[in-house]
Amino acid sequence: xxxxxxxxNGKAVSVDVEDRTLLVHLLRENLNLTGTHVGCDTSQCGxxxxxxxxxxxxxxxxxxxxxxxxxxxxxxxLAKGDELHPMQAAFRDNHGLQCGYCTPGMIMSAVDIVHxxxxxxxxxxxxxxxxxxxxxxxxxxxxxxxxxxxxxxMKVAQAAE
Amino acid sequence: MGVEGIxxxxxRKEDRRFITGQGRYVxxxxxxxxxxxxxxxxxxxxxxxxxxxSAEAMKMPGVIAVLTGQQIVxxxxxxxxxxxxxxxxxxxxxxxxxxPAMAPETVRFVGQAVAVVIAETKNQAKDAAEAVVxxxxxxxxxxxxxxxIKPGAPQLHPEAPGNxxxxxxxxxxxxxxxxxxxxxxxxxxxxxNNRLVPNAMEPRAAVAHYDQAExxxxxxxxxxxxxxxxxxxxxxxxxxxxxxxRVIAPDVGGGFGxxxxxxxxxxxxxxxxxxxxxxxxWTGDRSEAFLTDAHGRDHVSKAEMAFDKDNKILGLRVKTHxxxxxxMSLFSxxxxxxxxxxxxxxxxxxxxxxxxxxxxxTNTTPVDAYRGAGRPEASxxxxxxxxxxxxxxxxxxxxxxxxxFITAFPYQTPVIMAYDIGDFHASIDAAMxxxxxxxxxxxxxxxxxxxxxxxxxxxxxxxxCGIAPSKAVGSLGAGVGLWESxxxxxxxxxxxxxxxxxxxxxxxxxxxxxxxxxERLGVPISQVSxxxxxTDKVQFGMGTYGSRSLAVGGTAIVKAMEKVEAxxxxxxxHALEASESDIVIENGEFxxxxxxxxxxLPMVALAAYTAHNLPDGMEPGxxxxxxxxxxxxxxxxxxxxxxxxxxxxxxxxxFVNFVAADDFGRLINPMIVxxxxxxGLAQGIGQALLEGAVYDNTGQLVTASFMDYTMxxxxxxxxxxxxxxxTLCPGNPLGVKGCGEAGAIGASAxxxxxxxxxxxxxxxxxxxxxxxxxxxIHG
Numbered sequence: 018x019x020x021x022x023x024x025x026n027g028k029a030v031s032v033d034v035e036d037r038t039l040l041v042h043l044l045r046e047n048l049n050l051t052g053t054h055v056g057c058d059t060s061q062c063g064x065x066x067x068x069x070x071x072x073x074x075x076x077x078x079x080x081x082x083x084x085x086x087x088x089x090x091x092x093x094x095l096a097k098g099d100e101l102h103p104m105q106a107a108f109r110d111n112h113g114l115q116c117g118y119c120t121p122g123m124i125m126s127a128v129d130i131v132h133x134x135x136x137x138x139x140x141x142x143x144x145x146x147x148x149x150x151x152x153x154x155x156x157x158x159x160x161x162x163x164x165x166x167x168x169x170x171m172k173v174a175q176a177a178e
Numbered sequence: 179m180g181v182e183g184i185x186x187x188x189x190r191k192e193d194r195r196f197i198t199g200q201g202r203y204v205x206x207x208x209x210x211x212x213x214x215x216x217x218x219x220x221x222x223x224x225x226x227x228x229x230x231x232s233a234e235a236m237k238m239p240g241v242i243a244v245l246t247g248q249q250i251v252x253x254x255x256x257x258x259x260x261x262x263x264x265x266x267x268x269x270x271x272x273x274x275x276x277x278p279a280m281a282p283e284t285v286r287f288v289g290q291a292v293a294v295v296i297a298e299t300k301n302q303a304k305d306a307a308e309a310v311v312x313x314x315x316x317x318x319x320x321x322x323x324x325x326x327i328k329p330g331a332p333q334l335h336p337e338a339p340g341n342x343x344x345x346x347x348x349x350x351x352x353x354x355x356x357x358x359x360x361x362x363x364x365x366x367x368x369x370x371n372n373r374l375v376p377n378a379m380e381p382r383a384a385v386a387h388y389d390q391a392e393x394x395x396x397x398x399x400x401x402x403x404x405x406x407x408x409x410x411x412x413x414x415x416x417x418x419x420x421x422x423x424r425v426i427a428p429d430v431g432g433g434f435g436x437x438x439x440x441x442x443x444x445x446x447x448x449x450x451x452x453x454x455x456x457x458x459x460w461t462g463d464r465s466e467a468f469l470t471d472a473h474g475r476d477h478v479s480k481a482e483m484a485f486d487k488d489n490k491i492l493g494l495r496v497k498t499h500x501x502x503x504x505x506m507s508l509f510s511x512x513x514x515x516x517x518x519x520x521x522x523x524x525x526x527x528x529x530x531x532x533x534x535x536x537x538x539x540t541n542t543t544p545v546d547a548y549r550g551a552g553r554p555e556a557s558x559x560x561x562x563x564x565x566x567x568x569x570x571x572x573x574x575x576x577x578x579x580x581x582x583f584i585t586a587f588p589y590q591t592p593v594i595m596a597y598d599i600g601d602f603h604a605s606i607d608a609a610m611x612x613x614x615x616x617x618x619x620x621x622x623x624x625x626x627x628x629x630x631x632x633x634x635x636x637x638x639x640x641x642x643c644g645i646a647p648s649k650a651v652g653s654l655g656a657g658v659g660l661w662e663s664x665x666x667x668x669x670x671x672x673x674x675x676x677x678x679x680x681x682x683x684x685x686x687x688x689x690x691x692x693x694x695x696x697e698r699l700g701v702p703i704s705q706v707s708x709x710x711x712x713t714d715k716v717q718f719g720m721g722t723y724g725s726r727s728l729a730v731g732g733t734a735i736v737k738a739m740e741k742v743e744a745x746x747x748x749x750x751x752h753a754l755e756a757s758e759s760d761i762v763i764e765n766g767e768f769x770x771x772x773x774x775x776x777x778x779l780p781m782v783a784l785a786a787y788t789a790h791n792l793p794d795g796m797e798p799g800x801x802x803x804x805x806x807x808x809x810x811x812x813x814x815x816x817x818x819x820x821x822x823x824x825x826x827x828x829x830x831x832x833f834v835n836f837v838a839a840d841d842f843g844r845l846i847n848p849m850i851v852x853x854x855x856x857x858g859l860a861q862g863i864g865q866a867l868l869e870g871a872v873y874d875n876t877g878q879l880v881t882a883s884f885m886d887y888t889m890x891x892x893x894x895x896x897x898x899x900x901x902x903x904x905t906l907c908p909g910n911p912l913g914v915k916g917c918g919e920a921g922a923i924g925a926s927a928x929x930x931x932x933x934x935x936x937x938x939x940x941x942x943x944x945x946x947x948x949x950x951x952x953x954x955i956h957g
Contacts, residue, residue, distance in 0.1 A: 035301065051206035052199015054431075056379045057464040061884035064379060092199035105197040109189055112853045116684030117196030118379040118431025124197060140897065147892035151884065153379050153432050154684045156860030156921075157892040159853060 021085045025050070026094025032081070040084045041065045041076035044091060052092040052121045056151070063150030066122035066129075067091045073129035075149070092121035095128070103170035104128045104163075113163035115154035123150050127164045131171050138168045183697035184912075187849040191703060192688040201429045204383035204398045209457040212385070213242055215447060216303035217460070218293040218310050219469065220285035223319035223541035223877020224332060227283055227312065230293050235309040240302030243454050244310060245446070246293045247280035255279060255449055256415040258442065260506035261657035264344050264515055264537075272344040272537070275335025277505035279415075279442035279449075285314070286334055286504035287543050288878055289469025294446055296454050300461075319541040319877035323478055323499045326540045334504060334539040343502055343511070343537035348519045349593055353530035357493030361484035365567040371555045372944045373476035373501065373871040374864075375887055376548045378683075380431020381462040382471065386447035390455065394422045399444050401427040402437045402681050403721020406658065408713045410440045410508075417448050427711040430683035434861070435547040436471045437683065438723050439508040443470075468882040473871055474548020476501035477514060477555050483563050489571055491582050493530040496522060496559065500537050500545075507546035511537065516594075516654050517552030517642075523591035524560035525602045525638045525815060526582040531592045541877040547723065549861055549922040550641070557639040561927035565635065566940055575636050575931070576610060595642055597813045600841060604903040606638055608839035609817040612899055618821065621834075631824040631955075632834070633936025639818070639924035642811035643916035644729030644909075649807075661807035662726070663719045664734035666695075666742045668800040670787040672766075672780030674701070677709045679719010680731035685918065686850040687727060691735055693846050694912070698739055699779060700765040717803065725916030728846065729812045733910045737804035746782050746800060752793045753777050753785060812907050812915040816840035818859075820928040824936045829952030831867060831933060833896035838924075840900070843907040843915040851917045852900055858921020859898055864890040865922075866929035870945045888945070 022031045025048060032047045044050040044067070053076055056064035065076045068090040095102045104124050107113065114120040130146045131138065143164045144157070152160060182188050195201050218230075232244035258277040265271055280291045292312055297303035320326035320334070326341040334341055358364060378400075385398040395418050401407045404425040412420040430437060443460050451458045462470070478499045484492040500514035519533035550557075564582075568575035583602040590596045610616075618634050625632035645651065648659030665677040676691055687710065692703035709715055722731070743763060750768035751758040754775050762771050769776040782800070785791060789798035821834040838855055845851050868888035872881045881887040888894075906913030926944060934940045939954045 037301070045206075049208075050199070051203075052201070054203070054380070055205075055463075056381070057884050059464065059883045059885045061889075062379065062464075092197075096198055101197065108197050109193040112190065112849050114193060114196055115686070115853060115857065116379065116432040117192070117201045117429065118203065120196050121199050141893075144892040144895075151379065151889050151891065153377055153434070153861075153889070154857045155853060156856035156858075156890075156898070157895055158856040158898055161892060161897070 019082055021081050023084050023086060024088045026090060034081050036082060038081040039077055040079040040081050043081040044076060050091050050093050054118055054121060056119065061151065062119070063126055064119050064122040066125040066150065068125060068129065073126050092125060095124065102128065103174055104167040107163040107167035107170060111159050111163040111166055113155065113160045119150060119152045123152060123160060126150050127167065130164065131168045136168065136172050138165060140165065182703045183693055184844065184846050186693065186847065188689055188693060188703065188847055190686050190689045191692065192686065203380055203429050203431055204385060204400050205461045207385045207398045209385060209387055211456050213296050213298060213454060213456040213458050214300040214303045215450060215458050215460040216295050216300070216307045217291040217443065218295065218307050218312060220288060220290045220292055222285060222314055222316050223288050223321060224317040225285050225314040226317065227281055227285060227292055228315050229313040231311040235295060235306040238302065238306045238309055240298035241306045242296045242298065242456065244293055244295050245450055245453060247278055247282035250279050250446065250449060251282050253449065254416055255445060258505065259410065259414045259508065260511050261508050262512040263655040264346055264511045266344045267347040272511055273338040274343065274506050275337045279445045287541055289466070289543065291442055294450060296450055296458060321541055321873045321875055321877040323501050323538050323540065326538050334541065338539055341539040343506065343539060345536050346515050347532065347534045349532040350530055351532045354493045354495050354532040357530040358484045361492055362487040363485045363571060365483045365485070365563065365570050367481045367563050367566050369479055369559065369562055370943050371475045371477040371558055372865060374474040374548055374869050375468055375871050376434045376436035376471055376474060377467065377889060378432030378434055378436055381464060381467045382437065382441065382443065383461040384444045384447040385457060385459045386451040387457040388452040395448055396424045396426070397444060397448055398426045398428060400430050400437050401425065402430070402433040402683060402723055404681065404711055405679060405713055405719045406721055407440050411445065411448065415445050417445065424714045427681055433683045434549040435474065435551055435723060439472055439546060441470065464884060465882055468879060468887065469543060472507045472546035473503065473543050474545065475555060476545050479559055481559055481563055483567055485567065485571065489573060489578060489581055491526055491528050494522060494528050496533040498533070498535045500535055501540050501542065502537050503540060503542045503544035505544045507544040510544065510546040512656070513547050513552040514555070518556050520594045521553050521556035521640065521642060522560060522593055524557065525584060525640050527584050528592065533593065542873055549858065550919040551724065553641040553919065554923045554926065557923045558927045561637040561639070562930065565931040569940060576606060576615065579606065579636065579638055596810065598810055598908055599905045600813060600815050601903060601905050602638060602815060605815065605839040605841055606817040608901050608903050609819045609837050612837040612839065612901060613819045613821055613835055615819065625823055631826055631936040633822055633824065633932040635820045635928045635931025635935055637818045637924045637928035637931065639920065640813055640815040641919060641923050643725035643814055643919070644808055644812040645724040645726055646811045647808055658720065659807070660720055661805055662731040662734045663717050663803065663805045664731065664738040665717060665803045666738045666801065668742060668783045670784050672783045674706045675709055676706060676735055677716045678731050678735065679716060679721065680727040681711050681722045685722065685727060686847065690728065690846045690850060691732065694732060694735055695739065698743070699763055701779065725814065725918040728912065728914045729907070729910055729916050730806060730808055732912055732914065734804050734806035736911050737806050738802045741802035741804065742800060748793055748796065749782050749785050750777050753791070808909060810909045812909060814840065814842050814915040814917065814920050816920060816924060818924045818928040820932040822932045822936065824933060824951060826955055829948035829955065831946065831951060835899065836896050837899045839903055840917065840920055841903045841905055842917040843904065844913040845902065846914065854917045855900055855921045856898055858919060859925045860890050860895055861922040862925025863895060863929055866926040866944050866946060868894060868945050
């Protein structure tokens, strides 16, 4: 067992976990942040994507201990109170989700995609960048629309700040 | 149409919890004192279980119990059932071997459970499972249809000689023979419908709790039909009587058929929770999903179609071998029979049809309904056949279809179904216009100049949904009725709860069903809640599959609403001192027509519950129930056209355009309908290009992870161009047909027809990987 100290959604936490514990299990089992999901066991599906120090990471592929000292944001920490993140709002407005299971990871990946590409996103780039997130419900059509929509909203929001 | 009524593109009410991480799936459920289950599964496709030694495992930290297949048999937990009886052509009932929840003696597919470890933590259960020693005696395996039906093949079940479950037929053999004797041309086709793994993104899970004081069980499970699960667990598996068993299917992360069935793991979790006196959680991982979720499709077929000299179809003969895997899953027997052969008429006038279906056991994962369930297999066969025929007869594929379309309704096919309505010309015309079919030859020529092979492929599908009149399915062997129930509770303050036996696992019922209420009462959807997925809250219901929720479940809601409105009108008329026949409902108010007198819904509801001033003899309250049994299937239909390019150097396929023109009857929420089509198309295209479950000859599933089984990714798919043509379904008051499976039913033939058009070689199996396409081009 080890004590892992990290910041999750702005709060400092200290958790005792087995050394083999993955970050996703620390979040789900120890912190009850069940919005981060597990959809596979081979780091393919992306349902578990969170942000570690601002970068999208598959939390099933990182030991909890590796996240010590990091700043982790999960889907639960993305909105500002009742105000949805533009990516969350775009997923809802464009019907970019159905069963909702892949959605948290999809949204966290998508935010990272927009951050990395800024205003230069097009459909082909979004489709290529989403390669690490699998959705079985939507056929991706509306997810791609949502990401492009959110990219526009995030640009406007950034300009306003 | 109101802003939130029928036809409005209302954003989904359920979305907020999903996009903020507040969805509640089974694995999110925690109980005080919860223990964890990990199953020990066979690494062999066929073996005798000689012994299970758990002595070392029991000494490991945190281990509570190791339970075996023999113990579950000793405790008289029932074997898994198949709920649809099929009779072979010789009149004999289908031949089934027993399927115990954990194998006490013989394992028949890789991944079949033989024992389970219950421990304090998931990791402790996994660690201990490694220490359980199972002594297997390997037996030879039959891993595919061809091997299983050979003389001398390894036998799976003594009850089923030759590994044949049934040899069934439908249609008029003599009439077909006669039709072929008059044919000017006969077209033949052999094809495989590849085995698929459903892969809902949420793996199956169960949390079971036995309350000793009340002798009552609670099961949280990933189910599309919790009431059916309770019925089966109670009546057939002897877990507990129904009133002592509550089944809850909370948020469920996709189903596609694979979560219809009651699997061994849920049974074992319930049984074990009593055995160890603790709540038990089991959450499958993806590898377990690949090995144990019911697979889909897996047919091998030979078909012949007879044409007269004018290219009119005279007859169709089909022989299909269907792979059932090692055991008969809950609805498996119906899939290649009544959900398949009954759709072999497609959209065409085919005067005579004869289909034979041989169901075969193999040492593979059980196969059952997967999105479309039999109808994709029928549609693929017919639409590949029409394309093949057009090429052989040297006519345009779209024209050959049009020449043979059914145009007069109702239309009785030779294979049971009576199509109620449709307009097949309208949908193909819409699709041809959308893709500029006429301009294709010029585009093909231009692509050729650029070194690319361009192809176009049409697929005109029809499906039978809203399954179905209970009496009809009962006469065909179904073990259940296929109606749906609804209860409408108007609360004393005028808010409304709709309790439905349908279950949403991505379909958006919480929005669509509210829109039906909003349309009728003129109230905002925020005033309405949909309650589903809990057998303690909702009266018996049949769940969600076969695109039935709106056509059957939605109609039950309408029927219950009619009763609520009738009573509410009486109360309003009494309060307003008006005639009941003069009351109209508008914008949440009950108005006396032609006057300015009105009373708002909350006041009517309050009057119903205070009961101070109700019409004489009226019971208090405003709550009504309806059970709705459909009078026929519904028949969604449409035309898909795919245009693509093949790189002859690599065999890689790239989409140019994919258009869909569907007729789903009335659309309640077009945004949600489009989402359903997109998802279905992705699964159909996935089948055509990417997906295929592959077993080696020893019965090992070699595509047992997302590293090995190609799930469609965002960059594998195009954006889709959708449109709708509409004929209203005459069979239900909403005029709806169902939209959940269409894409998966129609898409694969369009893709393969397009690729074979591009490469000029009709022989190509799914999935059409670059390797296969390259070899089809270059030999």
